[in-house]
Amino acid sequence: xxxxxxxxxxxxxxxxxxxxxxxxxxxxxxxxxxxxxxxxxxxxxxxxxxxxxxxxxxxxxxxxxxxxxxxxxxxxxxxxxxxxxxxxxxxxxxxxxxxxxxxxxxxxxxxxxxxxxxx
Amino acid sequence: xxxxxxxxxxxxxxxxxxxxxxxxxxxxxxxxxxxxxxxxxxxxxxxxxxxxxxxxxxxxxxxxxxxxxxxxxxxxxxxxxxxxxxxxxxxxxxxxxxxxxxxxxxxxxxxxxxxxxxxxxxxxxxxxxxxxxxxxxxxxxxxxxxxxxxxxxxxxxxxxxxxxxxxxxxxxxxxxxxxxxxxx
Amino acid sequence: xxxxxxxxxxxxxxxxxxxxxxxxxxxxxxxxxxxxxxxxxxxxxxxxxxxxxxxxxxxxxxxxxxxxxxxxxxxxxxxxxxxxxxxxxxxxxxxxxxxxxxxxxxxxxxxxxxxxxxxxxxxxxxxxxxxxxxxxxxxxxxxxxxxxxxxxxxxxxxxxxxxxxxxxxxxxxxxxxxxxxxxxxxxxxxxxxxxxxxxxxxxxxxxxxxxxxxxxxxxxxxxxxxxxxxxxxxxxxxxxxxxxxxxxxxxxxxxxxxxxxxxxxxxxxxxxxxxxxxxxxxxxxxxxxxxxxxxxxxxxxxxxxxxxxxxxxxxxxxxxxxxxxxxxxxxxxxxxxxxxxxxxxxxxxxxxxxxxxxxxxxxxxxxxxxxxxxxxxxxxxxxxxxxxxxxxxxxxxxxxxxxxxxxxxxxxxxxxxxxxxxxxxxxxxxxxxxxxxxxxxxxxxxxxxxxxxxxxxxxxxxxxxxxxxxxxxxxxx
Numbered sequence: 001x002x003x004x005x006x007x008x009x010x011x012x013x014x015x016x017x018x019x020x021x022x023x024x025x026x027x028x029x030x031x032x033x034x035x036x037x038x039x040x041x042x043x044x045x046x047x048x049x050x051x052x053x054x055x056x057x058x059x060x061x062x063x064x065x066x067x068x069x070x071x072x073x074x075x076x077x078x079x080x081x082x083x084x085x086x087x088x089x090x091x092x093x094x095x096x097x098x099x100x101x102x103x104x105x106x107x108x109x110x111x112x113x114x115x116x117x118x119x
Numbered sequence: 120x121x122x123x124x125x126x127x128x129x130x131x132x133x134x135x136x137x138x139x140x141x142x143x144x145x146x147x148x149x150x151x152x153x154x155x156x157x158x159x160x161x162x163x164x165x166x167x168x169x170x171x172x173x174x175x176x177x178x179x180x181x182x183x184x185x186x187x188x189x190x191x192x193x194x195x196x197x198x199x200x201x202x203x204x205x206x207x208x209x210x211x212x213x214x215x216x217x218x219x220x221x222x223x224x225x226x227x228x229x230x231x232x233x234x235x236x237x238x239x240x241x242x243x244x245x246x247x248x249x250x251x252x253x254x255x256x257x258x259x260x261x262x263x264x265x266x267x268x269x270x271x272x273x274x275x276x277x278x279x280x281x282x283x284x285x286x287x288x289x290x291x292x293x294x295x296x297x298x299x300x301x302x303x
Numbered sequence: 304x305x306x307x308x309x310x311x312x313x314x315x316x317x318x319x320x321x322x323x324x325x326x327x328x329x330x331x332x333x334x335x336x337x338x339x340x341x342x343x344x345x346x347x348x349x350x351x352x353x354x355x356x357x358x359x360x361x362x363x364x365x366x367x368x369x370x371x372x373x374x375x376x377x378x379x380x381x382x383x384x385x386x387x388x389x390x391x392x393x394x395x396x397x398x399x400x401x402x403x404x405x406x407x408x409x410x411x412x413x414x415x416x417x418x419x420x421x422x423x424x425x426x427x428x429x430x431x432x433x434x435x436x437x438x439x440x441x442x443x444x445x446x447x448x449x450x451x452x453x454x455x456x457x458x459x460x461x462x463x464x465x466x467x468x469x470x471x472x473x474x475x476x477x478x479x480x481x482x483x484x485x486x487x488x489x490x491x492x493x494x495x496x497x498x499x500x501x502x503x504x505x506x507x508x509x510x511x512x513x514x515x516x517x518x519x520x521x522x523x524x525x526x527x528x529x530x531x532x533x534x535x536x537x538x539x540x541x542x543x544x545x546x547x548x549x550x551x552x553x554x555x556x557x558x559x560x561x562x563x564x565x566x567x568x569x570x571x572x573x574x575x576x577x578x579x580x581x582x583x584x585x586x587x588x589x590x591x592x593x594x595x596x597x598x599x600x601x602x603x604x605x606x607x608x609x610x611x612x613x614x615x616x617x618x619x620x621x622x623x624x625x626x627x628x629x630x631x632x633x634x635x636x637x638x639x640x641x642x643x644x645x646x647x648x649x650x651x652x653x654x655x656x657x658x659x660x661x662x663x664x665x666x667x668x669x670x671x672x673x674x675x676x677x678x679x680x681x682x683x684x685x686x687x688x689x690x691x692x693x694x695x696x697x698x699x700x701x702x703x704x705x706x707x708x709x710x711x712x713x714x715x716x717x718x719x720x721x722x723x724x725x726x727x728x729x730x731x732x733x734x735x736x737x738x739x740x741x742x743x744x745x746x747x748x749x750x751x752x753x754x755x756x757x758x759x760x761x762x763x764x765x766x767x768x769x770x771x772x773x774x775x776x777x778x779x780x
Contacts, residue, residue, distance in 0.1 A: 002320030006432040009331045014408025018401040025568020026385040029121040036208035038389040040461030044202035068476040075483035082490035093668040116649045118642035145365040145375035167358040175372045181554040184566040211384035211566045
């Protein structure tokens, strides 16, 4: 556990610096209120009203997030395998190639169905 | 009002004024905002020959939230005026306006119903720059004069005193109708 | 398996976790200050270098060589008014830049800066700490930093920041996949995920026996695993939202992306996070691929190069090279379109990285087991199979293309219908308007007649040419 203590110290320092500077930033500097200043910026025209929750956005982003989860899990599997690769030799290789091929099938399927298209 | 403006008058405030003025003048970020032909000269001023980057002014920020200086480069049409005002209002304090070119300063040759006759009808202007369009050297000169203005600007109590004095001078000076001879 | 690995890891990491509290504090403060100062330097460096690339001078008025420039930017920003627009989700809006900046700092904690040195008589490695999963920790901290960006974009309650935040998060997670895959090959070779051990593994080159000839391999993974290095380089630029992948803050489309509604100190924190992230990914690249703090070749001939405080200098030099590449890319390349960018990430980098990983694993497994001959025959067989497949593919593609061409020609032969679908439509290329043809022939004939009537040479030749043209047209019709 001793290995993780310095990380906590750095987190406290970095986070502390961020918090202190954010607070200091709001204390310093002049403040003059006007109605237009608190409107959101839309290139100088009157802002369009936003629905609660930030409005709608393309579903593509959800798909990207889900694909990311699939591939990230694959990578998480690959990391310990790579570290212990020399001890497992050919057995590990064959197992992992099978795993990668399985993921590749899913990848090819997503590609074929247009999941990776952006236009 | 920020902390730096609440200091009591004295050596401390004068020092802070100097330091703050220096850092503010050393980093004046203009808003990306070009209206007409003057904007071409403004872009040239940022280019290799004139290079406002020497003064740390090559950072043209697209969002007014991070900009300090609005260079009104070109004539302001009546339709553009509210947009210009909105962007000016959305810039955080302290902010400055440079009216570039004769059209922005007074309407210039566009003496007609479509053009605002001087951008000071819409926003407070800190420095006027004549020319149609002004050459980049003239814009650089205006920017340097603005830097001087930023450097010598007052804070807090000093600012209030300065405003009071300006008010007094304005009250005591003869009004335009009472002036005699050539007005110059 | 774990029993075999764990004692090794514990043995290697024995130098860590034994510092007294004041050493930890000194190191942590030093890293924080280093990152802040380095960011100030970095901004100045970038502006000067980009200016040079654009035939400009760059900041040189404020301070010697303009060195005060980025400090002035920082102090000016902290003295600006803080605006909180009315549509924002206050807590997240304030928290977002803090998360971004804090995570950027934390990611640097496992980067090795040098060997064991003596600080006030206490022997300690020049590295805050190290974990058995060090690199994974860096990736995790970088991922947490994405939260800052996406929350900042979402909580601003405005259109541009929302789109910028979404773009940024999609971009960063896409390139994180490629980045992680590029690192797998390094773990294969080093047999560890701890950063200090990866640096140690690059100390001496290994030897490979090919058909009785001993080859001395270079020790840097950037050379041994060049494709991994290149994929990592591309992914790290995408990961830090830098040009040519700076789509989240593309001024032409999204104003300033997720930072549009941020002013003053909160904007500064995002800015700081971006530059610290640049330093972190550069430092990680140095550690993983360029031998970390170990001296590069000509210097490494000097025996004392890898001892004491000197390695800090080599490390900084290598990081600066990466930072220069970042700036170079920014000064050279135009911004990519978003669909091009995503295509590069998902359709090129990921499959290439996967195939390369499998290749490296196969090579290592077969070579270390002593199957050199089989391995090279295997490579030959794969190459031949791939070539054959490409020939087959070409043949199939050519046949398909021919079929398509025939189909197109057949489509061209279809009679032109001037009122297809009930509207007057122009003819497609190759189609003829039936009513116009006799008139065209008549015009050609008339011009031919005029040509023969005129006896002057040039006009006559022109007329003859037209005649030939019209004859050809008539022949085709």
